C-alpha cells in the first residue's frame with residue numbers, strides 16, 4: 001500500500017461526475033467534440049462579466065506595498081467590509097410574498113404541463129437579522145468548497161454528524177469525512193422540498209450541522225421561507241433538547257442564479273445559529289479562481305468564538321487566506337454577475353425539448369441543472385443508453401437519489417438544441 005487506504009478506496013469508487021467527465025473525454029476524442037452532448041459537469045460556460053476583466057487590469061497595475069503579501073487569515077478588511085454590506089442586503093428578511101413548497105414551479109409530466117404553484121404570505125419577516133453584520137463576521141475562502149471544509153473543521157468533533165437532504169452535492173460526503181464527521185442523508189419530498197418530519201426523525205444527539213443547499217445542485221429547488229423558518233424552529237427545539245447547538249450551514253453558490261423573479265429567502269432571519277458558505281464560482285463564472293466567503297449570522301450565540309475558529313481553520317487547513325488578487329477584484333465589481341437571462345433561456349430551450357420528447361421533470365427555479373425522472377427504474381442503465389447516443393448525463397444515484405438523472409445546462413444553446421433528436425430516440429426505446 002503506497003497511499004492511505006481510505007484514499008485508495010475513494011479513488012477506486014470515483015464519483016459519477018468524474019466518471020462521466022472521463023467518458024466524455026474518450027467520446028470526444030473518438031467522435032469529435034461537436035458530436036458529443038456533454039451535460040455532465042457544472043462548469044459555467046458563460047464568460048465572466050466584462051467588469052471582471054477591467055477590474056483585473058486595475059488590480060494588476062496597483063503597486064501597493066503588501067498587495068500580494070500574507071494578510072489576516074480571514075482576508076483583507078476592506079474586502080470583508082464590502083462583502084458584509086452585500087450580505088446585509090442579501091440576508092435581510094423580506095416582507096413580501098415568497099414561494100412556498102414547490103413554489104411557482106411547474107411540473108412537466110411527459111407532454112402535459114400542470115401548474116402546481118401556490119404562494120403564501122411570508123412568515124419570516126424580521127429585517128433586523130443582518131443589520132449588525134460587520135467585516136469581522138466574514139471570512140474570505142478558497143471557494144465554497146474551501147469554506148465548507150473550514151466550517152466543518154471548526155465545528156465537528158470526531159463522529160459527529162452532518163445532516164443533508166438528498167439528492168445532494170456528493171462532495172459533501174468527503175468534506176464531512178475530512179474532519180472526522182459523518183454525512184447523514186434524509187430524503188427530500190417528491191418535489192425536492194425539505195421533508196421536515198423526516199429531518200426531525202433523523203436528528204439525534206450526534207447531529208452537529210444541518211447542511212442545506214438552495215438553489216440546489218442537482219434539483220434547482222429553492223427552499224421556501226416558511227420551510228426554512230420551520231427548520232429553524234426545529235433546530236432550536238432539538239438544540240435545547242440535547243443541550244448543544246445544532247448549526248445550520250447554508251451552501252449558497254447559486255443564490256444569484258434564479259429565474260422567474262423567485263426570491264432566495266434569507267437563512268439568517270430564520271435561525272440564529274447559521275453560517276452561510278458561498279462563492280463566485282457560478283455567479284461570476286470564476287470557479288478556477290477559488291474565491292468565496294463565509295458569513296456568520298451576527299445573532300449567533302458564540303459569534304466571537306466562531307469568528308476566531310473559522311479564521312484559524314482557514315489557516316491551518318493550509319489555505320492560509322483566499323487569493324489576494326481575487327479578493328481585491330471583488331469590490332470593483334460591485335455585485336455584478338454573469339448574464340442570468342442566458343441561463344434562463346437555456347433552461348427554457350431544454351425544458352421545452354425534453355417535454356416534447358416525453359420526459360418528466362420539475363422546471364428548476366434556480367441553478368443550472370435539470371433533474372428529470374429516469375423513464376426506467378435503473379438510472380445507471382438509462383444514463384448508459386443516453387451515452388450510446390453520445391449524451392453525457394449523471395445518474396441520480398451519484399447524488400444519493402436513484403431514479404433520476406442530472407443534466408447541467410451551462411452549455412451552448414446549440415448543444416441543447418442538437419441533442420434533442422437523440423433524447424427522443426432514447427425515450428422511444430424505453431416507452
Ligand SMILES: Cc1ncc(COP(=O)(O)O)c(C=O)c1O
Nearest residue numbers: 042143144145169217279281287
Ligand atoms: C452545491 C455546491 N456547493 C459547492 C460547490 C463548490 O463550489 P466552489 O467552486 O465555490 O468551491 C459546488 C460546485 O459545483 C456546488 O455545486
